[in-house]
Amino acid sequence: MTTTSPSASLLQRAWLRLQTRTMRRLAALARRRSQRPAHLLTGEHGEREAVFYLRRRGYVVVARRWRSAKLRGDLDLVAWDSGTLCVLEIKTRSQRHLVAAEAAVDTDKQTTLLRLAQAYQRRLPAAAQQAPIRFDILSVYLPSDTHLQPDSEPDFALYQGAFSWK
Numbered sequence: 001m002t003t004t005s006p007s008a009s010l011l012q013r014a015w016l017r018l019q020t021r022t023m024r025r026l027a028a029l030a031r032r033r034s035q036r037p038a039h040l041l042t043g044e045h046g047e048r049e050a051v052f053y054l055r056r057r058g059y060v061v062v063a064r065r066w067r068s069a070k071l072r073g074d075l076d077l078v079a080w081d082s083g084t085l086c087v088l089e090i091k092t093r094s095q096r097h098l099v100a101a102e103a104a105v106d107t108d109k110q111t112t113l114l115r116l117a118q119a120y121q122r123r124l125p126a127a128a129q130q131a132p133i134r135f136d137i138l139s140v141y142l143p144s145d146t147h148l149q150p151d152s153e154p155d156f157a158l159y160q161g162a163f164s165w166k
Contacts, residue, residue, distance in 0.1 A: 013056075020052040046092025046140035047076055049154050053138070054079055057158075059086065068119040073112040075120060077138075081160075085124075085133045087117045089162075092140040101139035102159055110135075110163050117165075137162040 051061050054077070063078035077088040089109070091101035105113075113135060121129055139157040 016052065016055060023048060023052070042094050042142065043090075043092050045142060046154070047090050049092075049140055049142070050077060050088070050090045050138050050156075053140075053154075053156050054088070058082075063120070066116070066120055068116060071112075071115055071119060073116055075113065075116050078120060081134070083131055085121075085128070085131050086136050086160075087113060087120070087133065088136045088138055089113060090138050090140060092142065094142050094144065096141055100157070101141070102137040102157065102162065105137055105162065114165070133165055134161050135163050135165070136160050 047064065051064070054061060059079040059081050061077055061079045063075065066075040066078055067073075075087055076090040077086075079086050079088060089105055091104050093101045117133060117135070121133065137159045139159075141155040141157075143152045143154060
């Protein structure tokens with residue numbers, strides 16, 4: 001395990017903040033020109049914010065929107081958290097409703113994610129196939145003024161081990 005000096009860690013965090021700010025501004029420009037439905041743009045925005053949030057927490061994102069040719073659906077994000085492979089389902093909302101965003105991951109969605117994760121695992125190198133796998137749900141709540149202020153921070157709720165592998 002390598003340790004980083006405080007100045008290297010500070011530089012790393014500053015670099016990540018700069019990347020986040022730049023991507024937010026570019027995404028805001030793209031949203032203004034897009035003809036796609038608002039709910040799809042909201043979901044993409046949440047997934048993009050999720051990547052930066054997870055990177056700040058030390059995750060290493062290795063796949064976004066992974067699909068299998070034989071199965072329906074996709075894996076929003078796949079990331080390593082230390083030695084654990086994490087399959088993350090991202091749920092984005094532009095407002096907080098009575099029902100939490102993570103409640104949208106019902107048993108049908110869990111079954112779909114399980115099958116996709118098994119297909120993803122089979123494509124990994126043999127050594128990586130032995131790593132523990134965890135299903136996480138990350139709820140992203142975007143501020144209502146996101147389209148006006150691209151630097152506004154969303155709220156996150158991360159549920160590690162949200163449901164089991166079985």
